[in-house]
Amino acid sequence: MTATLPAPAEAPPRPAHRDGNVLRWLAAYTASMIGDSVYYIALSWAAVQAGTPSQAGLVMAVSAVPRALLMLGGGVLADRLGPRRVVVGSDAVRCAAAFAVAALLFLTGPGLWPLAVLALVFGAVDAVFMPAVGALPARVTTRDQLTRVQGMRGLAIRFASVVGGPLGGLAVALGGATGAxxxxxxxxxxxxxxxxxxxxxALPAADAPDAGDTSSASASADGVRGGTAWRDLVGGLRYIRRHRVLGPLMLAIALGDLGFVGPLNVGLTLLADERGWGAAGMGWVLAGFGVGAGAVSLLLTVRGHLPHAGRVAGCAIIAGSVAIGALAFVPAVAGAAGIAVLVGLLAGLSGAVAGALLQTQADPALLGRVTAVSGLVSLGFAPLSMPLSAAAVGVWGTGPVFVVSAAVCGLGGVIALGVRDLRRAELPR
Incomplete structure (x- = not known):
């Protein structure tokens, strides 16, 4: 009768896909991504109306320059100020810039210079926005939910790409570039x-990766907190280079993107023209890729955890590279679309697992800089393969170029499986 009643057990935390806080973040991210899609359609339409096709192409490419040059600095800013503050400020600036150009076009009509300035502003803000977006999930959920969050983020990207295009086209049709x-x-x-x-x-020290798993990298992380912005930048790069998992993972991501971006963008267009598939056939192939990537994002959202993450990422990269190479040797659209589904599944799986490993292996205080380096690799270096792929196809044809690209992509998987610490890397349960 006098025994103390046991305290009620603490309720287990909600999974990310049922957490209202995470869902609010996801809704904000989705709205921003749809807005981005509409913005690019509006920019391209206004640029074509205001100048020649070559001038419009230059306007569309302007934003890539500040994005590539300022991305690493954006990672430092995200770590110093906090990712949510940076994302909110970036979205506010992008919103104001879009409204200002809409008002200017309504009052004066289209012109290339305002559009070029807008592209520069968006590129500079994107350099700050993207590292902060990558660092924010670790602040809104626990480490064991980050794989699920990567799947949810992938679903948001697919949804934005499906909805944003038609919505932007409808806005242009009804209200012109101003309305868009x-x-x-x-x-x-x-x-x-x-x-x-x-x-x-808050990110307690216990939420960071175990110091014993990262050797001197974890110890050196203490030396890159604080100080000048330049010291933060150099220290973050040194931290990645010395980290037993992040260093080889960045290299694997870079090789995978270099081998993937060219064939799935310029190369696919040239392949469709060579095979006589036309725009509709290329659309079916791209749709297959989207279906595969969306399916694996849904799987990760529901499942929430994958064992043997390092091995899964490496094997998915290698298998995906084989599928990329096979695309060039399939004569029919139906077969190419089926292989594209497989490419989407494997590329989506490897990308989501690699993203989750970046989130969970990095010291939370350096996550903005880690995300910035990853973004610079994917958005700064990988697009360089597109003109190279186009030129190579003109000389050697689609088959050899797809095979070489697949080999480059597969080399990333070889690195993932060949480096012991990366191969054995696991995601938290």
Whole structure:
């Protein structure tokens, strides 16, 4: 009768796909991504209306320069100020810029210079926005839910690409470039109050990877917190280089993207023209890729954990590279679309697992810089393979170029399986 009643057991934390805080972040991210899609359609349409096709191409390419040059600095800023503050500020600037150009076009008509300035502003803000977006998931959920969050983020990207294109085209048809820019600004503005309402969790020291698993890299992480911005930048790069998992993982990601971006962009267009598939056939192949990538994102969202993450990433990269090479030797559209589904599954799986490993292996205080390096590899270096792929196809044809690209991509998987610490890397349960 006098025994002390046991305390009620603490309720287990909600999985990410049922957590209102994570869902608010996901809604904000989705609205921002749809706004981005509408913005690019509005920019391309306005640029074509204001100048020649070559001038429009230059305007579309302008944003890539500040994005590549400032990306690493954006990672430092995200770590110093906090990712949510940086994302909210970036979305506010992008929203204001889109509304300002919409008003300018309404009052004066299209012109190349305002569009080029807008592209520069978006590129510079993207250099800050992208590292902060990559660092934010670790602040809104626990480490054991980051794989599920990567799947949810992949679903948001697929949804934005499916909805954003038709929505942007409808906005241009109804209101011209002015209406499309206004819609883009409105969608981006929608993300700001949602982000403000997201609760950001503190990152205790125990939430960082175990020091014993990262050798001197974890110890050196203490030396890159604080100081000048330049010291933070150099220290972050040194941290990645010395890390037993992050260093080879960055190299594997770089090789995988270099071998993947060219064939699936320029190479696929040239392949469709060579085979006589036409735009509709290329659309079916791209749709197959989207279906595969969306399916694996849904799987990760529901499952939430994959064992043997390092091995899974390496094997998926290698298998995906074989599928990429096979695309060039399939004569029929139906077969190519089927292989594209397989490419989407494998590329989506390896990309999501690699992203989750980046999130969980990196010291939380350096996650913005780690994400910035990953983004620079994917968005700065990998697109260089597109003109090279186009030139190579003109000389050697699609078959040899796809095979070489597949070999480059597969080399990333070989590195993932060949480096012991990366091969044995696991995601938290």
């Amino acid at each position: 820019f206004a819609l883009a600004g409105l969608l981006i503005a929608l993300s700001v109050p949602l982000l403000v309402s997201v609760r950001v969790r």
